[in-house]
Each structure stands twice: as structure tokens, then as C-alpha cells.
Amino acid sequence: xxxxxxxxxxxxxxxxxxxxxxxxxxxxxxxxxxxxxxxxxxxxxxxxxxxxxxxxxxxxxxxxxxxxxxxxxxxxxxxxxxxxxxxxxxxxxxxxxxxxxxxxxxxxxxxxxxxxxxxxxxxxxxxxxxxxxxxxxxxxxxxxxxxxxxxxxxxxxxxxxxxxxxxxxxxxxxxxxxxxxxxxxxxxxxxxxxxxxxxxxxxxxxxxxxxxxxx
Numbered sequence: 001x002x003x004x005x006x007x008x009x010x011x012x013x014x015x016x017x018x019x020x021x022x023x024x025x026x027x028x029x030x031x032x033x034x035x036x037x038x039x040x041x042x043x044x045x046x047x048x049x050x051x052x053x054x055x056x057x058x059x060x061x062x063x064x065x066x067x068x069x070x071x072x073x074x075x076x077x078x079x080x081x082x083x084x085x086x087x088x089x090x091x092x093x094x095x096x097x098x099x100x101x102x103x104x105x106x107x108x109x110x111x112x113x114x115x116x117x118x119x120x121x122x123x124x125x126x127x128x129x130x131x132x133x134x135x136x137x138x139x140x141x142x143x144x145x146x147x148x149x150x151x152x153x154x155x156x157x158x159x160x161x162x163x164x165x166x167x168x169x170x171x172x173x174x175x176x177x178x179x180x181x182x183x184x185x186x187x188x189x190x191x192x193x194x195x196x197x198x199x200x201x202x203x204x205x206x207x208x209x210x211x212x213x214x215x
Contacts, residue, residue: 029058078136082129089125146171152211161202169194 021028035043035051043051057063087093103110146168148154156164173180173190180187204210 025058029055032058078132082132085125085129089122143171143175155201155211158202158207161198165194165198166191 032051032055034040036048036055040048088096099105149165149168149172155161169190173187177187180190201207201210
């Protein structure tokens with residue numbers, strides 16, 4: 001059965017929803033096709049409209065092949081955001097710089113002398129960073145972060161390629177072992193196949209150009 005993608009823990013909800021959708025793809029598409037059909041009976045018009053939109057999305061090549069950021073890329077984005085926020089502790093950001101020492105905003109006169117903001121500003125930044133790390137700390141390691149090997153943008157140069165991805169493959173194979181074994185994948189060969197793949201990529205005469213072509 002399909003499941004919601006939203007929720008307080010959006011990553012796990014999204015992964016679960018995608019897993020259910022892909023596993024039951026044929027049945028879900030057939031169900032949507034029947035509901036959105038003009039010949040269907042006992043279906044309200046608003047339900048047909050929703051089913052029609054879902055059906056179009058589910059059978060769209062652009063949607064099915066849509067490339068999403070990897071968890072590694074999301075982690076990098078979080079780190080960049082954290083760096084920017086910490087920079088704002090040392091100096092004002094663009095908005096504060098534009099505000100300057102004005103005592104008015106949008107034509108309205110402001111009260112106070114700003115000392116309260118100056119004293120609470122560092123604490124505000126610290127709280128924002130702490131909440132980010134608490135909320136998204138799970139992307140720094142484990143299964144989610146191990147997916148960075150699927151993004152060539154995070155592959156190191158040849159000098160640092162030794163053992164790259166070995167630990168990540170072990171984590172992923174261990175986590176998805178039941179799913180992989182179900183269709184007959186020989187999970188015990190995962191490490192060797194990863195080593196072979198990595199070696200072939202770096203053996204390309206111009207491996208950076210090769211990566212650009214395949215991505």
C-alpha cells in the first residue's frame with residue numbers, strides 16, 4: 001500500500017513511501033488508471049482529478065528518471081549553511097548590513113537601543129546550529145551518508161582512492177541485505193564487485209572526463 005511522504009521524520013517517511021511505491025508500482029498504476037478513467041463508476045470527480053494527476057506523474061519518464069540530490073550532497077548543503085550561520089556570529093549578514101544603524105523600518109520608527117539584540121544574537125546563532133545538528137545529525141554517518149558513493153561528485157582523486165567506499169558498501173549491503181537477497185543478489189560478492197568497479201573507473205585515461213560523461 002502507498003504511504004505518506006510527509007511527517008516529522010521526513011527522510012524515513014520519504015524512503016518508506018518510495019520503497020512502497022516502487023514495490024507496488026504495477027498495481028498502483030493500474031489502480032490509478034481505473035479511477036481516472038471516464039468509464040469508472042462510483043468515483044467522485046475530485047477523486048478522478050487527483051488520480052489523473054497521480055497517474056500522469058507515475059507514468060512520466062521525466063518524473064521516474066528525475067535525479068534527486070544524494071544524502072551526501074544534502075550533508076554538504078547543511079555544512080555550508082552551518083558555516084554561513086557561524087560567520088554571522090562574527091559579522092552581520094547582508095540584511096543586517098543594509099539595516100545599519102537605522103532607527104526606522106518600512107517607515108515605522110523603532111524603539112530601544114539594540115543592545116538586547118547584540119547580546120542575544122550569538123546565542124540565537126548557536127541555537128540554530130545546535131537544532132540543525134540535532135535534527136539532521138543522522139545524515140553524517142550510517143546508511144544515509146554511505147550513499148555518497150553513488151555520487152561521482154564526491155569521489156576522491158586517484159591519490160586518495162585506496163579503500164574509498166569500502167566501508168560504505170559494507171554498511172549498505174548489511175542494511176539492505178534482505179532486499180538484495182530477495183531477487184537473488186549474491187551479497188557476499190558486493191565488496192569484490194565494488195573494488196572492480198572503482199578500479200575500472202580510475203583506470204580510464206581521463207577518468208574525470210569519463211565521470212562527467214556517465215553523470
